Amino acid sequence: MTRTSQTTLRLVMPQWQGGDLPAYRVGAKILEALLPDATGPVETVAIPVESDRSEQDGIKARAALLAQLDAAREAIAKHAPEAIMTVGGDCLVDLAPIAYLAEKYEDDMAVLWVDAHPDVMNKSLFSHAHAHVLAMLLGDGDADFTSVVKRPVDPKKVLYVGVNDMMDVEETYLADRGMSVIGPDALRANPQAVVDWLKASGATKVAVHFDLDVLNPVGRDYLLFNKPDAPEGAFEGVATGKLELEEIVSLLEGVAGELDMVGLAITEFLPWDMINLSRTLAELPMVGSENA
């Protein structure tokens, strides 16, 4: 499907508070630098280098996240785009874009969630709201956030790709709602299964959430799981990705060839070598020192 670039908004959102990790901010800036120049409108949500990180009613940095959510919604409303390409930032950046697209396209849009994790936690389980985002889009979760979801996504219109090693609470959440998962092995056995599923859903449009942590962390400097100063065991029990980047590119090219892709968010980019270099460069005279 083709659409004119003028109706696709690029939303740059260097949000870090949803993962409680300031490095997401510079990661998002680098990701935007890596992408080809946008040919349509671009909005960059201003994200402070520092903000109150404390937990408020179960969610870290609640006030900052809500202010940023409002700013993202305003940026989108200003353009009333047909499609949104979102540059994150932590996974929660996809709340405003998919909420907008779901309200616009209703049952004609499916959601393809390409991730190692299902992102269906809640504040009683984990205070980092980036792990809540898909649940919020289904209408579940903290009311301050779900209030922006005017038309919750139908769980039967969500397809997970790459999710593996779920926790019991996640398994139960998905099973209760009859949600579908194509894991890494199933994808490799039959990559066409994704397009088949999406077409069978009855939707002609699709919004894609591409969390880079769906990728195999071996040899990839730019994933959370390769955080250089993480204490041993910091990610124990957390699923890691099993797929290769070329597999995802090929998958999404195939999806875009068969459905109208109206959303794509790329999230959780943390190129540690560059992040470390940014800290050293910030010590130079004349460049300021505002990166975290």
Place this chain on the structure above:
Amino acid sequence: MTRTSQTTLRLVMPQWQGGDLPAYRVGAKILEALLPDATGPVETVAIPVESDRSEQDGIKARAALLAQLDAAREAIAKHAPEAIMTVGGDCLVDLAPIAYLAEKYEDDMAVLWVDAHPDVMNKSLFSHAHAHVLAMLLGDGDADFTSVVKRPVDPKKVLYVGVNDMMDVEETYLADRGMSVIGPDALRANPQAVVDWLKASGATKVAVHFDLDVLNPVGRDYLLFNKPDAPEGAFEGVATGKLELEEIVSLLEGVAGELDMVGLAITEFLPWDMINLSRTLAELPMVGSENA
């Protein structure tokens, strides 16, 4: 010395044609992403992804380079800044900023050229104009370029740091003009020598050119000399850097503590892992494909 950030212009110039290597463009965008947010005005010179790369009268991409030089001068003139922080791009990005500063501060400004190479070639020696830039600032070289140098820099007000293994033609050029070099070993033996020299020059202000290739390439993915697809021997006979980043940061902090730093350009940033990743990401739907 302190100055208000509002009088320091950040000039972002993702120029690649001076080195005839499109990867400089995304390198400059990434470098800008790595730096702390500017607190004063920012101007980004628009640099086309593609342009005529052919050699015209001895200089590759002459027309594009001249158009970009004009655009940089206009951006600077618009703000009439007291100081300029330049984000390159190939080394030639520093022509407009230092020409402006030299005209403004005259004999009260020295130039500190932190580089493995003296950048005093000319079009009969090499068609890549990024190797000509310091000579142009002294008033030597192609007249289309030197015409913007209204007040040539005095060669006796230039101090090289990190230059090593010069070619004969470079040695002669410097010797003929009585120019000073503090090589890597001399810097390590006496880092204070740089500030001493600058103070003895009689200048109270200094413009710094920091070409990242002054750094030791071992273990640094982001230098030209680590170009992954370079044919064997591609850089034979070309001097490589010997210094460490921490040494340069410490040097420049010391210089800024003793003189009024009115210029800093960081050039030749080529993070190959990221550049390669940008090529893969450009294949994704919805992101376009305009990066080189």
